[in-house]
Amino acid sequence: MTTSTTDATGTDRTGGQERGTGVGSDTAVDLTPDPEHRGNGLRPAATTPEQVDPTEPTSPEPVEAALAVVRSYTDSKVPNVSRADRLRSRQVSDFAVPTGREEEWRFTPLHRVSALFEPAEALSGVGVRVRTDDGAVTVSDHGPEASLVRPGDRIAVVAQASAGVRRTVSVPAEHVVAEPVRVDLVGTGGRGAVDLVIDVGAFSKAVVVIDHTGDAQFAGTVGIRVGDSANVTVVSLQSWDRAATHVGQHDAVLGRDSTFRHVAVTLGGDVVRLDVNVEYAGPGASSECFGLYFADAGQHLEHRLFVDHSTPACRSTVTYKGALQGQDAHTVWIGDVLIRKAAEGIDTYELNRNLVLSEGARADSVPNLEIETGQIEGAGHASATGRFDDEQLFYLQARGIRPLQARRLVVRGFFAEILQQIGIDDVQERLLEVVETRLTDAALADPQTPETRRTEETTV
C-alpha cells in the first residue's frame, strides 16, 4: 500500500509526465477505493516516471513508481493549486498575454500563435456553413453574451470577444437527428474567430461534425449544452492546411443522465491547441472523450482535457492516441480530472498512448488526477509512449507481409479504436487515408527503413 502526499485541503494528487522518444514503459493506475482507506483519500498507484530510459523498457514496481510520481511532482515546480482554482472569465483584461512560463502555456510555442493574443473587431478569416437535412434543427446567430464558453485563457477570451461569426445549432427536445449535422469552418488565409453553440434539448439525440479546413490563424470557442437524458456526439476534425494555426476551447455541460461523446481528430495545421472541458450539471451523466492526432515534422499538436466531476454517479473516460514522425514533430496531451467532494460514486479513466515513428519527435503526456472524495467507483489513468514494436513488425513480416504494409497494419490497428468512435463511414475513410498516405511518405523519406534500403540495393 502506498500513499501520496496530501496537501492541507486533503487533496490527493498524482501527476506524472512522460517525455518519450524512446521505448516507453506502460503503466496503469487503478485508484479503486480501498475499504481500509475509505474517507481517508485514495491510494495513488503507479504513473510514468518523468525520465524514461530509452534503452530500458521497464515497468516500474508500484512502490517505486509512486515515489517517482511524488518526486516528479515536487521537482517540476508545479504550483500547488487545484485545477478548480484556474481562472475562467469573459473579461479580456483578466488574462495577461502569457510569457510561456505559465503551467498551462509551457509546452506551447507562443511565437507561432502570438497573432491570436490581441483583441480585434469581428475577425472574418474563417467562414461557417452548417449543413443538415433535418427541418427540426435550427441554425441562428447569437450575440456575444449568449456564448456558452467560459474562457480559460487569453486566446479563448480574445476569440470570444473578437468572433466574426457566432452561430447556434439547436435541436429541440425529444427529437432524434438521424444524419450528422455538418458544420464546415473554412479558413481563407487571415485571422478568424468563431463562437459556436450546440444546444441539444432533453431526450434528444444528435451527432455534430465540425470540420476545420483551409488556412487561417484561427481561435474558436464551442459551447455544447447536452440536455437531460440527451445523447450528443461532437466530432471536431482539425483538417487544416499545413500552415494554419488553431487555438480552441470546447466546453460541454452535461444534463442529468445524459450521454456525451467528444472526438477530436487533429492531422492538419502548423500549431493546434485544443482545450476540451467537460462539466456536469446533474447526476448520472456519462462522458467519453476520444482523440487521434498525427504530427509530422515541425507540427505542434496539443490537446488539453479537463473533466470536472462535481455531481454524483457520473462517468467519464478520456482516450487519446497519437503518432509522431519527423524532426520536431511535437505532441502534448494534458489530462486533468477533478473529482470534487460532491462527486460520489463516479467512475473515471483516462488513457493516452503515443507511437513515435522516427527520431527527432517528442511526445509530452501529463495525466493529473485530483480526488477530493473517497466515495467513488473508480479512478485511474495510463500513459505510454513507445516506438513501433519491433516484435509486432517481425511477426507480421514473418507471414510474408512487406514492411510498409506491416507498419500500416500496426498503425491502423493502433488508431482503430478511436476511428471507430466516429461512426461515420466517409469521415473514417478519409482520415484513414490521410494517415496511410503519411506513413507511405515517411517510409520513402526515412533512409533507416528497410524498404528504402532494399530499393537502393535494386538500383545498384
Add this chain to the structure above:
Amino acid sequence: MTTLEIRDLHVSVTADGEAKEILKGVDLTVRSGETHAIMGPNGSGKSTLAYSIAGHPKYTVTSGTVTLDGEDVLAMTVDERARAGLFLAMQYPVEVPGVSVSNFLRTAKTEISGEAPVLRYWVKDIREAMASLKMDPAFAGRNVNEGFSGGEKKRHEILQMKLLRPKLAIMDETDSGLDVDALRVVSEGVNAIKAETGLGLLLITHYTRILRYITPDFVHVFVDGRVAEEGGSELADRLENEGYDRYVTASA
C-alpha cells in the same frame, strides 16, 4: 521437392554490448516430406536456430550458409523468406492490437500468393481450417493474439500454417503450454497439413510428448550450440527415459 540446407551456421546475439556466440557450427538438411525433431536442454540454441532462419533482427549470423533450394536465405528480408516458402510457428506469438485475425490472414495470404484470394473460396477455407482445429468461428473477428489463451495462440499459428501453405515449417516449442487435448488437436492439425502439402517440418521441442503424435524421421540433439547426436525416432525414446543429463555433463 524443397530442400533447406544449413551449413556450418554460427550465430551471435549482442547482450550488454557484448556479442555472445549461441550457434557454433550447425549442419542440417531438411527436405520436403521429412520431419526433423530438434531436441535439447534449455539454452542449447534451439530457438536461436529457428529465429535465425526466419531472420529475426536480434540474431547476427557470423558465418555459414542457409539455402532454400539453392537460394540464399540469409540475403533475404524477413518477409521475403516467408514468401519463399518458410514458416515459423512461434513459441510466443505476438499481439497486434486493432488488427483482426481475418484481416491479418487475408493480408498475409495475399502477400504470399501474390494476389488476393477469391473471397468465396477464402471464407470457406478459413471456416474449414478453423473447424478442423476446433476453433470458434468468432475467433476471426478478434484481434491477432490479443487476449488469446496459450492454446488459442498455438492453434492460431497452425491455422496460419494451414492457410499459407509453406514449403517448410519450423515449429518452435509449439507443444509448450498445451494441455493434452490441445496438444492432440494441434498435432493432428500438423499431420493433416503434412499429408496434404508434403511440407518439410523442423520441430523444436524440449519434451518428447509431441513426438508421440508427430513421428519424426530424424532426431537431432542440440547441446551448446551444435548437434551433439543424431538418430531416428528411437533417439527420442531414449531421451524420454534418460533426459539430457549425459550430454550436459559431457559438455561441462
